Each structure stands twice: as C-alpha cells, then as structure tokens.
Amino acid sequence: MNDSGREALIQRIFSEVRRLSEVDRRPRMVELGADSVLIAEIEALLLGDAETSALGASPAARGATGTGAELGEGDTLGAWRLLEEIGSGGMGAVYLAERSDGHFDQRVAIKLIRGIPDAETFVHFARERQILANLQHPNIARLLDGGATPGGQPYLAMEYVEGEPIEQYCAAHSLGLDSRLRLFQKVCSAVQYAHQRLIVHCDLKPSNILVRADGNPVLLDFGIARALDQQAGPRELKSASSWVTPLYASPEQLRGEPVTTASDVFSLGLILFELLAGRRARLDADDHTITLLGQSAVKPSELAEAMPWVARLRGDLDAIVQRATAADPRERYESAESLAADLQRHLDFRPISARRQGAGYRLGRLLRRRWPVFAAAALLLLVAGTFTWQLARERDRALSAEREAITQAHTAERVSEFLVSVFNVSNPNLSQKRTLTAREVLDQGAERIEGELSDTPAVKAKMLAVLGTAYRYIGESARAVDLLDRAASLYLDPRVDQPLAAADALSALAVVYSNNNYPASKAEQVASEALRLRERYAEPESLPIADALNTLGIVHESEDRFDEAEALLLHSLRIRERLAGKESRAVASVLHNLGLVETSRGSDLGKAIDYFERALAIKKKLEGDRNPDYETSLADYAKALRKDGQRERAVDIQRKDLALSRELYGERSELLAGAHNELGYTLHDMGRFSEAAAEYQASMDIRRELGGDTGAAFAIPLNNLASAYEDMGDYAAAEPMYRRSLELRRSGQDPDSPLIASAEYNLARLLLKMGRLEEAHELADKALSSYRKRYGADHRNVVKVEMLEVERLLDSHALDDASELFSKVVASPVELGDTFLARRHALAARIAEQRGDADKALEASRQAWEAIRRAWGEHHPLSLEYGLAYARQLSRSGEHQQARAIVNSIADLAPAFSPRSPLHAELARAPGRDE
CATH class of the missing domain: 1.20.5 (Single alpha-helices involved in coiled-coils or other helix-helix interfaces)
Structure with a gap:
C-alpha cells in the first residue's frame, strides 16, 4: 500500500471509531482491516484528538456517547437552526447554526450535551456560561446566547470562528520562526487576560486555537475552565480534570490535583514546542519526550524535524521551552505574560530570564542588539x-x-641541461652506437638521476615524475611505479614542499596500479591521498579536483564499484567541461573512463560505445590518430564492441590497434602484449581457438622477454591460454597453466581479490571435467566464499559457482542435494546471460534425465541448445556439446530424423577441437550420424 492509500485508510477508520466507546473501538478497527501497526497509529490519533481524549469520562457521559443527542441537523433551537455537526466529544456535540428568525444573518457555534444531562453536566454548562460571559477579548471566542432545549438540555451559542488550528496555519502559510513567535505571543496575551480574571483554560491545545485568515488567533472551548475565585467540591474537581486532553495536560492535571495558571503555562510550552520543532511533543504511547522536557533532559533543537531554523533554537528558545514545560509548577514561568515577555526579549536580542546571564552571554546579546x-x-x-x-x-x-x-x-x-645530456646518448658521435630505442634513452636518464640531481631535490622530483610518466606510456609499469612513487615522496619532502605536484604523481601512480592488476587496496589508498591533497591545497571544483575524482573513479571501476565510479567520473566531467572545454583532452579522458565503467557493468553497452566514440573523436581532432592517448581509447572501444556481440568489427579494430601499438611502443612493450591479449579474447569468443591461443602466447612471450613472467599481469594471458585449451578440450595442457595463473594471483593480489576467486573457479571447472571431484569442490568452495563476501548472495559470480557445484553433485550421484541447490539457483533474482542460461538449462536436463522424466529432459535440452546459439551464433564450436546433448534426448524420445539433422549440422565443428577432446568420442557415438 502506498503512503496516500495508507493515510486514506487511517482517516476512514479513525472517522468510524472516534465516537465509539473505548471498549468497542479495537474490535471495530480489526473488522475494518487494520493491522497492529495501523491500530497503534489510530490510537495515537485518538489520544490527541480534541473530541475523543477523555481521561476516564464519568459514567453518565460514557453512557451518553452512544444514545444520541435530543436535536440534530435541520432542527430549530430558539432563534437558531442547526446546519451541521462540526465537533463531538464525551459531553456533547457542537453544531454550526444560523439565525432562523429573519432579523439578520448570523452564524454561531452551538454546543449541546448528548444524552440525559445530570447535575454534574448542568454545573459544567452553568460554569462555562458564566466564564464566557466574563471574557471579552478579541482573541477569545465570545458567548452570544444560551439557554435550554425543549427537553431541558442546556446549550451555548458562541461566536463561530472560521480558521485553521494554529500548527496547521503555520505550516500551510510557511511561517518563519519570528512570525511563529509573534503569533504565539498573541495567544499568550489572551491566556493572560483570562488569568487576570482568575480563569484557567485547563485544556489549551492547537485545535482549541484557531487562526483567522487575517492572521489573528482565537481561543476556543473554555468548557472545562475553572474560576480560581470559586471553591469547587471534590466531585466538580474530578469532573474538570476528566475532560482534559492528555497530550497537552500538565502533570498535576493528570494526577487530578488542583489546577493553577501554571497548568496553562505548561500547555502553552508544549504548543510552543510543536510550533518550533515541527512535531508533537508526544508521538505515540512509547514517546517520553514530554517527561524528558520536564526534566530538561532534551531540547527542541535536538528533536526538530528538518526545520530550517534548528540552529536558532539552540540556546534561548531551548531554555524557554524547557522552563515552560518544567515538571515542577514552581519552576515554570509564573504567568503567560512572563513567557511572552521572554520571547520578546529573545526577539530583541536581550538576555532572557530562562538562562544564566553570564558576562559572555550578556555581551553576545549586546553585540547582536547593537551590531x-x-x-x-x-x-x-x-x-x-x-x-x-x-x-x-x-x-x-x-x-x-x-x-x-x-x-x-x-x-x-x-x-x-639534464634532458640534453640524456638525449645526447642517442647521438652516434657521442654514444658510439648507431641507434637507441626510446626505452634505452629513458633507462639512461633514470640511471643518472641519482648521481647528478641529488643536490637539487625539486629538479630531481620533477625528472622522476617526467620519466615515470614516460615509462607509463610505453607500458613499463614496474619502472613507472618506482619512479612515480619516489617523485611523490620527494615532492612532499619539506625541502621541496609541492603538495599539488605530489598529488599529480600519486594520481598517475594510482592509474598505473589500477591498469596493471596491482592490489586494489594500493590503488585506492594512493588515489584517495591524491584527492585529499588536492582538496586541501587546490580550489574547490577546480581542474586538480576533477583529476583526483577521475583517478578515484578509475580505481573504483577496477574494483567493480560501478555506481561509485560513475558518480565520481560524472562529477569530474562536469568540472572539466566547464573549465577546460567540451572538446578538451581532459574531457576525452573522463569520457573514456565512463566507457570503461559501462563496459565492465555490461548493462548498457550502447552507452559505453557512445562514450568511446566521443572520446576518440575529440582525441583525433586534437592530436591525430597516431598517439598513445588515441591508441588507449581505440583498444577499449574494441572491448566494448566485442562484449556487445560485434565481434567481426572488434577484430578489425584490434588488428589496427595491434599495428599502432607496435609502431608506438616497439616490439618489446607491455602495451603491445596487451594488444595481442585483447585480440586473442575476441578470436576466442568467435570460436577461433587456435588463433586465439597464438595471440595469448605472443602476449606471454613479450611479457616473459620483459622479465614480467612472475606478476599478476602475466597471469592474465596465461589464464586465457589455459581457457583456450580447455575450450578445445585439451584439459591436460590447460591444467598447469591454470595452476600457474592461480599461483601468480595469490602471490600478487589481496586475499579477497576477485582475480584469485576467478582463477580458483576456472581451475575447479577444469578439474570437474577431468573427473577430480573433491579437488574441484575444495577450490569452488573457496571461490564461492570469496564472491559471497564481496558481492553478497545475489550476484552472477555466486550463481555460476553454485551451478558448478550442482554439476559436481550430479557427477557424484547426489541427485537430491543437486536438485535442492539447483532450486536455489533457479530462484535467484540474478539476470543470467544466454551462456549461463544455457548451462542452467543443461543442468535441468541432467536432473530430469536422472529422475526419469524424459519429456522434461528433452524440453530443457532444447532450451539449452537455443540459448547457446543466441549467445555465440548459429554455428559456433561451443554449441557442439549442447547440440549433441539435445540430439541424444531427441533420439531417446523417438525423434531420430531431427536428431540426425542436428548432428549433421554441427559435425563440421569438430576440427576446432583438440584430438584429446572428449567431444570427438561423443560425436562418434552421436545418434543417427551419417557416415
């Protein structure tokens, strides 16, 4: 049920039960469909309602509630005709009436008792008539007439006030704090007028204070007021206390003790609290705010509900409310006038009586007053x-x-001088060498920094940062990390003291960490430090801040924290577009990174492709299409196309990227190794396993030549090569590669890294295919624990490991356990791509087959066959396994011709697989195959 529907239901039930006796209310609420929560809310409304909040009404009044009044709407009473009931309470009802004698037009509010009046009720009405007759004040509703009905019931005709309850008026007209205080002062003035005539209202509450359209408040309902100069007997005293509203009654009223002007001051304090804090002082039966106010244990400023003046409540207004609502009457304001006077002193920036007036406080008030x-x-x-x-x-x-x-x-x-000396090494006359590569030039410069620049730390820091950035762009991540880290430390050295330059170096270092599979914790730590330095030393919303946000976004993307990454990058984009221009290199960079986020998230690859195309257009316009910046976006653009299923287009772009990388970085570069690996990915997806394996091998050869065969970066093409051999069915060749990949990742990554879990899952999957069930289970369990810790129970990686466990249980002939876990997999809210959907249908077919349900097994096999072809295309090598399984089920169901057609349509896929692949034997046994 939405909020509006719930509110409507509460109001409907409230209207139905508000006139019932307390005994009859709860059963009726249950009948009307209220649950325990709704009942509690409605009872809280009843507790604070002006007409239903009697504290133990007298037996006569309680009996009268259900008997009906002598007169009703449309009846005539003296000179008045009753128009409609506008209020109801334990003693009686209030009607809107108009003159019926034709002398002049006038509307009044007529109060009638309900049921048979007793002596006590006559006393009430007699007292009220006398009280109202003595009160002639512009802010108090006037008594106009009175008498008895034909049946002897007393009635009062009072001024009819058109207005809103004071708290509703303030909210509806968006009254500010000062306006609320001045309005409340008028209420205090009316109450003081009554007190000076020895009359206490006894039931002050917002619904008894209406504010006219002109902004003037009017006090209503002196029905239980007491004249202090009259001595009431015990029975009258009890009667007076039994009709108060508990929500606004003073402690002494609730105890049935004699009332004084202090009782009205207490009620005024609670009303003032409500106007300042924007909420009632008592929200429900478990709310002890009123008691805590009386003990000065809470303050309005601590309880205000999103009011714009909360800060102004602290100090004076907190103290005023606490004094007015003190539990001990002797500690309250001595009169309503004193309360209003303290509010005026606050408005005039004068010291108030409710606070200790130390020298500092008095001086502060003086400064505000005489500013x-x-x-x-x-x-x-x-x-x-x-x-x-x-x-x-x-x-x-x-x-x-x-x-x-x-x-x-x-x-x-x-x-x-230093750069000239470094580049002189490429001069054949000076170096006595014919040619030198860019890397050799950089190596010469890096070696000479220590010896030649130690006496100038600022110059040394700058050269470390320059060379570190150069190594970064030629794909030498280890050298880049070393130099950038040293540059950042030296920039922070007191001898140099260039924190913003240090932030630049740290930002570049974080990108290197993130792009080269260093532990995520390192990348985040460095990126956060760069942001901290820039927030401290750079202008807000400046380009340095945008760079720090961009870097942290890159790091979060590598950690799969896509929403956080996107928010940071979009913030960076807004700053860069405003300060650097919409076609600047800085904007192109952040567009590229937004493309990475969407590619990794995978939910909107069209958006990722658009980001990359915009970035490439800007980079080409600014610097052409033969530079490292353009190459980086070109490579990631191809990844997005591959994930979007545009594999042929992706291969074309990746071959161009490979040639460009070779031209830019040379034959021995981590970036060229990465280009080979990415081309291998796409060829792998296309089912061209042998070609993919060749690209993975080329990537590994380059990294090995660079001395990088022991790091996490080397583990990536190694893992991919193992995957290619696995898909070709050469499990013996794949196993040592998977094991080496897992070993490298465990040695170089954080224990909870998803890269480790991925390697554990891959090896477990292979071992399961090889029939080594226990070892597979052990690895899969570790991966599952890691994924659940990182992503929670509902994540694609968790589901894929659970499906692997279902397969293991089936291989172990634990059908019931497999079925139970499979039911959990099916119930998961995770959206699966067609590849995993095909696996899920294949598992359903195996379960149905083991249970002897041939029809269900056939249908599940068909669905698996269709899903795998949606994922990889109509004629992809990975569909061979699913096609053979479907043909086998068709043959068992007597559909031999269709089974034969499927087998013949996929038989030509066999050459994609290693001679060791089990699929060759399965194909040979395939039902109805034409020889």
Whole structure:
C-alpha cells in the first residue's frame, strides 16, 4: 500500500471509531482491516484528538456517547437552526447554526450535551456560561446566547470562528520562526487576560486555537475552565480534570490535583514546542519526550524535524521551552505574560530570564542588539588593519615572487641541461652506437638521476615524475611505479614542499596500479591521498579536483564499484567541461573512463560505445590518430564492441590497434602484449581457438622477454591460454597453466581479490571435467566464499559457482542435494546471460534425465541448445556439446530424423577441437550420424 492509500485508510477508520466507546473501538478497527501497526497509529490519533481524549469520562457521559443527542441537523433551537455537526466529544456535540428568525444573518457555534444531562453536566454548562460571559477579548471566542432545549438540555451559542488550528496555519502559510513567535505571543496575551480574571483554560491545545485568515488567533472551548475565585467540591474537581486532553495536560492535571495558571503555562510550552520543532511533543504511547522536557533532559533543537531554523533554537528558545514545560509548577514561568515577555526579549536580542546571564552571554546579546555600532567600529579597525597588512603582504609577495622566479629559472635550466645530456646518448658521435630505442634513452636518464640531481631535490622530483610518466606510456609499469612513487615522496619532502605536484604523481601512480592488476587496496589508498591533497591545497571544483575524482573513479571501476565510479567520473566531467572545454583532452579522458565503467557493468553497452566514440573523436581532432592517448581509447572501444556481440568489427579494430601499438611502443612493450591479449579474447569468443591461443602466447612471450613472467599481469594471458585449451578440450595442457595463473594471483593480489576467486573457479571447472571431484569442490568452495563476501548472495559470480557445484553433485550421484541447490539457483533474482542460461538449462536436463522424466529432459535440452546459439551464433564450436546433448534426448524420445539433422549440422565443428577432446568420442557415438 502506498503512503496516500495508507493515510486514506487511517482517516476512514479513525472517522468510524472516534465516537465509539473505548471498549468497542479495537474490535471495530480489526473488522475494518487494520493491522497492529495501523491500530497503534489510530490510537495515537485518538489520544490527541480534541473530541475523543477523555481521561476516564464519568459514567453518565460514557453512557451518553452512544444514545444520541435530543436535536440534530435541520432542527430549530430558539432563534437558531442547526446546519451541521462540526465537533463531538464525551459531553456533547457542537453544531454550526444560523439565525432562523429573519432579523439578520448570523452564524454561531452551538454546543449541546448528548444524552440525559445530570447535575454534574448542568454545573459544567452553568460554569462555562458564566466564564464566557466574563471574557471579552478579541482573541477569545465570545458567548452570544444560551439557554435550554425543549427537553431541558442546556446549550451555548458562541461566536463561530472560521480558521485553521494554529500548527496547521503555520505550516500551510510557511511561517518563519519570528512570525511563529509573534503569533504565539498573541495567544499568550489572551491566556493572560483570562488569568487576570482568575480563569484557567485547563485544556489549551492547537485545535482549541484557531487562526483567522487575517492572521489573528482565537481561543476556543473554555468548557472545562475553572474560576480560581470559586471553591469547587471534590466531585466538580474530578469532573474538570476528566475532560482534559492528555497530550497537552500538565502533570498535576493528570494526577487530578488542583489546577493553577501554571497548568496553562505548561500547555502553552508544549504548543510552543510543536510550533518550533515541527512535531508533537508526544508521538505515540512509547514517546517520553514530554517527561524528558520536564526534566530538561532534551531540547527542541535536538528533536526538530528538518526545520530550517534548528540552529536558532539552540540556546534561548531551548531554555524557554524547557522552563515552560518544567515538571515542577514552581519552576515554570509564573504567568503567560512572563513567557511572552521572554520571547520578546529573545526577539530583541536581550538576555532572557530562562538562562544564566553570564558576562559572555550578556555581551553576545549586546553585540547582536547593537551590531550596527559595533560593525562600524570594527570596520574602521579593519580598514586600518587591512591597509597595514596589505602593505606588508605586497612586500612579501614581491619578495616571494622574486625567489620563486629565481627557483623556477634555476629548475628549468637544470632540467634542460639534464634532458640534453640524456638525449645526447642517442647521438652516434657521442654514444658510439648507431641507434637507441626510446626505452634505452629513458633507462639512461633514470640511471643518472641519482648521481647528478641529488643536490637539487625539486629538479630531481620533477625528472622522476617526467620519466615515470614516460615509462607509463610505453607500458613499463614496474619502472613507472618506482619512479612515480619516489617523485611523490620527494615532492612532499619539506625541502621541496609541492603538495599539488605530489598529488599529480600519486594520481598517475594510482592509474598505473589500477591498469596493471596491482592490489586494489594500493590503488585506492594512493588515489584517495591524491584527492585529499588536492582538496586541501587546490580550489574547490577546480581542474586538480576533477583529476583526483577521475583517478578515484578509475580505481573504483577496477574494483567493480560501478555506481561509485560513475558518480565520481560524472562529477569530474562536469568540472572539466566547464573549465577546460567540451572538446578538451581532459574531457576525452573522463569520457573514456565512463566507457570503461559501462563496459565492465555490461548493462548498457550502447552507452559505453557512445562514450568511446566521443572520446576518440575529440582525441583525433586534437592530436591525430597516431598517439598513445588515441591508441588507449581505440583498444577499449574494441572491448566494448566485442562484449556487445560485434565481434567481426572488434577484430578489425584490434588488428589496427595491434599495428599502432607496435609502431608506438616497439616490439618489446607491455602495451603491445596487451594488444595481442585483447585480440586473442575476441578470436576466442568467435570460436577461433587456435588463433586465439597464438595471440595469448605472443602476449606471454613479450611479457616473459620483459622479465614480467612472475606478476599478476602475466597471469592474465596465461589464464586465457589455459581457457583456450580447455575450450578445445585439451584439459591436460590447460591444467598447469591454470595452476600457474592461480599461483601468480595469490602471490600478487589481496586475499579477497576477485582475480584469485576467478582463477580458483576456472581451475575447479577444469578439474570437474577431468573427473577430480573433491579437488574441484575444495577450490569452488573457496571461490564461492570469496564472491559471497564481496558481492553478497545475489550476484552472477555466486550463481555460476553454485551451478558448478550442482554439476559436481550430479557427477557424484547426489541427485537430491543437486536438485535442492539447483532450486536455489533457479530462484535467484540474478539476470543470467544466454551462456549461463544455457548451462542452467543443461543442468535441468541432467536432473530430469536422472529422475526419469524424459519429456522434461528433452524440453530443457532444447532450451539449452537455443540459448547457446543466441549467445555465440548459429554455428559456433561451443554449441557442439549442447547440440549433441539435445540430439541424444531427441533420439531417446523417438525423434531420430531431427536428431540426425542436428548432428549433421554441427559435425563440421569438430576440427576446432583438440584430438584429446572428449567431444570427438561423443560425436562418434552421436545418434543417427551419417557416415
């Protein structure tokens, strides 16, 4: 049920039961469909309702509730005709009436008792008539007439007030804090007027204070008010206390003790609390706010519900409400006038009586009250001080600029000298070598930094950062990490003290970590430190801040924290578009990274492709299409196309990227190795396993030549090569590769890294195919635990491991356990792609087959066959296994011709598989195969 429907139901049931006796209410609420929560809410409304909140009504009143009044709508009473009932309570009802004698038009509110009046009720009405006759105040509803009905029931005709209850008026008209206080002061004035005539209202509450359209409040219902100069007997005293509203009654009223003006002050304090805090002081039966206010244990400022003036409540207004609502009447304001006066002192920035008036407090009030005088004096002092400070500042700025210019000139000179000396090694006349590669030039420079720049730490830091960035762009991640880390540390050295330059180096270092499969914790730590430095030393919403957000977004993308990554990158994009321009290199960079997020998330690959195409267009326009920046986006663009199923197009782009990488980075580069690996991915997806294996092998050869066959980066093509051999059915060749990949990832990654879990799953899947069930189970269990810890129970990686466990249980002939776990897999809300959907249908077919349900097995095999072809295409090698399984089920069901047709349509896929593949034997045994 939505909020509006729930509110409507509450109001309907409330209207139905508000006039029932307390005994009859709850059964009726249950009949009307209220659950325990709704009943609690409705009872809270009944507790605070003006007409239903009697504290133990007298037997006569309780009996009268259900008997009906003598008169009703349409009846005439003296000069008045009753129009409609506008209120109802334990004693009687209130009707809107108009004059019926034709002398003039006038509307009044007529109060009638309900049922047979007793002596006590006559006393109430007699007292109310006398009280109202004595009260002539513009903010108190006037008594106009009174008498008895034909049946002897007393009635009162009072001024009819058109208005809204005070708390509703304030909310509807969006009254500010000062306006609410001034409105409340008028209420206090009316209450004080009554108190001066020795009359206590006894039932002050928001519904008894209506505010007219002109903004003036009017007090209603002096029906239980007491004249303090009259002595009431015990029975009358009990009667008076039995009709108060508990929500706003003072503690002494609730105890049945004699009332005083302090009782009205308490009720005023609760009303003031409601106007300031935007909520009632008592929300339900378990809310002890009123008691805590009385003990000064809570403050309105602590309980205000999103009111814009919460800060202004602290101090004066908190103290005023706490004093007005003190549990002990002797600690409250002595009158409503005193309460209003303290509010006026607050509005005038004068010390209030409810707080201790220390020197600091009095001085603060004086400053607020006389701020123009103090501001003028402070301005004169400020102008004089600023003039003096400005002179000194300009002097210091000139000296600082001079020193900075000298430092920068010296740094530029040293950097220039160093670079010239480094690049001289490529001069054949000086190096006595014919040619040198870019890497060899960088290696020469890196070796010379320590020896030649130790006396100039600022120059050394800059050169470390420059060379680290250069190594990053030629794909030498290990050298880049070392140099960038040292550059950042040196920039933070007190001798250099360039925190923003350090943030630049840290940002570049975080990207290298993230892009090269270093532990995620390292990348996040470095990226967060870069953001911290920029937030401290750079302007808000500046380009350095945008760079830090972009870097942290890259790191979160690598951790599969896609929503966080997207939010950071979009924030960076907005800053960069505003400050650098929509076609700047900075914007192209963040568009590229947004493409990575969408590619990894996989839910909107069209969006990913669009991001990459926009990034490539900007980069080509700015720098052409033969530079590392363009190559990076080209490579990731191809990944998005591959995941979107556009494999032929992806292969074409990846072959261009491979050639460009070779041209840019040379034959020995991590980036060229990465290009071979990515091309292998796509060929693998297309079922061209042998070609894919060749690309994976080329990637590994380059990394091995670079000395990188022991890191997590080497584990990637190694794992992929193992996967290619697995798909070709050469399990013996795949196993040692999977084991080596797992070993490398365990040695270089955080224990909970998803890369480790992925390697464990891959090896478990292979071992299961090889019939080594226990070892497979052990590895799968580790992967499952890791995935659940990272992603929770409802995630695609969790489901795929659970499906592997179902397969193991079936291989172990544990049919019931397999069926139970499979039911959980089927019930999972995770959306599976067609590849995993095919596996799920294949498992359903195996379960049905083992249970002897041939029809269900046939249908599940058909669904698996269709899903795998949707995933990989009509004629993909990976469909061979599913086609043979479907043909076998067709043959068992007597559909031999259809089985033969399927087998013949897929038989030509066999050459894609290794001679060791079990599929060759299965194909040979396939039903109805034409020889």
